[in-house]
Amino acid sequence: MSKAQSKAATSPAPSVRDMANAIRALAMDAVQAANSGHPGMPMGMADVATVLFTEALKFDSAAPSWANRDRFVLSAGHGSMLLYALLHLTGYPGMTIEELKNFRQFGSKTAGHPEYGHAPGIETTTGPLGQGIANAVGIALSERLLAARVGSDLIDYHTYVIAGDGCLMEGISQEAISLAGHLKLGKLIVLWDDNSISIDGATSLSVSDNELERFAASGWNTARVDGHDPAAIAAAIKAAKGDSSRPWLIACKTVIGYGAPNKAGKSSAHGEPLGADEIKATRERLDWPYQPFDVPDQILSAWRAVARPFTVSRPFAPVRIAPSRSASVRSAFVKSALVKSARDRSLPASIVPARPNAPWHREMAASNSPSTKSSADRSHASARRRQATPWRLRAAASAC
Ligand SMILES: Cc1ncc(C[n+]2csc(CCOP(=O)(O)OP(=O)(O)O)c2C)c(N)n1
Ligand SMILES: [Mg+2]
Numbered sequence: 001m002s003k004a005q006s007k008a009a010t011s012p013a014p015s016v017r018d019m020a021n022a023i024r025a026l027a028m029d030a031v032q033a034a035n036s037g038h039p040g041m042p043m044g045m046a047d048v049a050t051v052l053f054t055e056a057l058k059f060d061s062a063a064p065s066w067a068n069r070d071r072f073v074l075s076a077g078h079g080s081m082l083l084y085a086l087l088h089l090t091g092y093p094g095m096t097i098e099e100l101k102n103f104r105q106f107g108s109k110t111a112g113h114p115e116y117g118h119a120p121g122i123e124t125t126t127g128p129l130g131q132g133i134a135n136a137v138g139i140a141l142s143e144r145l146l147a148a149r150v151g152s153d154l155i156d157y158h159t160y161v162i163a164g165d166g167c168l169m170e171g172i173s174q175e176a177i178s179l180a181g182h183l184k185l186g187k188l189i190v191l192w193d194d195n196s197i198s199i200d201g202a203t204s205l206s207v208s209d210n211e212l213e214r215f216a217a218s219g220w221n222t223a224r225v226d227g228h229d230p231a232a233i234a235a236a237i238k239a240a241k242g243d244s245s246r247p248w249l250i251a252c253k254t255v256i257g258y259g260a261p262n263k264a265g266k267s268s269a270h271g272e273p274l275g276a277d278e279i280k281a282t283r284e285r286l287d288w289p290y291q292p293f294d295v296p297d298q299i300l301s302a303w304r305a306v307a308r309p310f311t312v313s314r315p316f317a318p319v320r321i322a323p324s325r326s327a328s329v330r331s332a333f334v335k336s337a338l339v340k341s342a343r344d345r346s347l348p349a350s351i352v353p354a355r356p357n358a359p360w361h362r363e364m365a366a367s368n369s370p371s372t373k374s375s376a377d378r379s380h381a382s383a384r385r386r387q388a389t390p391w392r393l394r395a396a397a398s399a400c
Contacts, residue, residue, distance in 0.1 A: 041079030075132025130170030181219025
């Protein structure tokens with residue numbers, strides 16, 4: 001029996017560290033196969049991203065365009081393999097292992113930096129440092145505006161950002177941070193990859209800002225956390241979600257290239273393949289005896305379980321609704337969101353409109369039922385139960 005087989009056979013249920021190591025391995029393998037890319041950031045932020053996706057993010061990979069999903073923006077777009085690994089592991093449509101093997105190849109979904117529209121789950125194009133933070137401020141502002149129009153029972157999402165040192169160095173970040181603080185966009189949470197390393201060496205070569213004080217001066221809440229301590233990361237995110245009075249910066253102290261014995265903590269992990277010898281040594285250091293691009297079934301299953309339909313997988317706290325100012329705006333939103341989801345064949349079974357005679361609903365039910373098990377019959381039953389609130393969506397009446 002090989003080492004990989006015996007480890008797979010004897011391992012208990014996967015830990016956060018096992019799940020994060022899947023990201024690390026996919027990132028270093030993909031960059032190695034492409035002979036270009038940035039392994040260090042995904043390896044450093046793998047623990048933070050794993051906690052975020054497994055414990056906080058409200059999403060359903062089977063319904064990537066669900067209007068009330070939490071948004072995840074990878075501002076540090078050079079670490080694109082972090083996003084692609086997450087989308088693959090959580091089962092987003094089209095993000096196959098082949099796409100990861102084709103990282104950075106012409107025509108693949110896995111461009112060097114994430115491109116909006118290349119694959120479901122890529123919320124916005126990133127790469128120019130700082131731009132993702134600015135886009136995320138816009139996304140968070142959209143949430144507030146839309147919720148005010150259609151009601152916070154339908155729209156009540158958080159926007160999470162992973163940003164690097166370089167994002168915070170860019171001038172655009174200050175304009176965006178200033179606006180977010182001014183508007184008190186409390187559902188915006190930035191996780192800063194505080195690894196003290198950038199492209200050419202230590203960040204101390206070029207910057208000595210106190211970032212926590214800078215954000216605090218712009219009206220943000222701030223926290224510091226060990227970015228390799230899952231419990232601490234989870235607690236910090238939970239605290240941030242529990243206080244929506246201001247936006248949040250969580251400085252996550254990490255080691256770039258975590259797990260690589262000779263390159264961790266160095267700028268040599270930033271933007272080039274680790275190399276065959278270092279990858280072999282990293283596999284040993286991380287106790288990851290599997291072949292390149294091989295994620296054992298047990299770990300892949302644990303990841304796929306994270307992406308269960310949001311209605312059953314998340315302990316949502318019920319939210320009581322401010323009545324919409326305009327019933328017609330609300331109705332139009334519900335209609336367009338549902339029809340879009342139906343056309344994508346991505347409507348979760350749990351979202352059942354309670355107005356079965358509307359033509360758009362018939363279209364939705366007809367095109368959607370095989371993949372989601374939603375049906376006109378269930379919707380009729382739902383309508384009978386909920387006549388007093390005809391536009392209500394069961395699933396959306398709750399929030400994380
Ligand atoms: C506006 C802009 N300038 C320059 C670059 C080139 N660039 C890509 S990554 C990087 C360094 C980023 O450092 P950091 O955010 O600390 O990333 P880490 O080394 O920690 O992965 C630079 C300068 C860019 N992508 N965007
Ligand atoms: Mg850095």
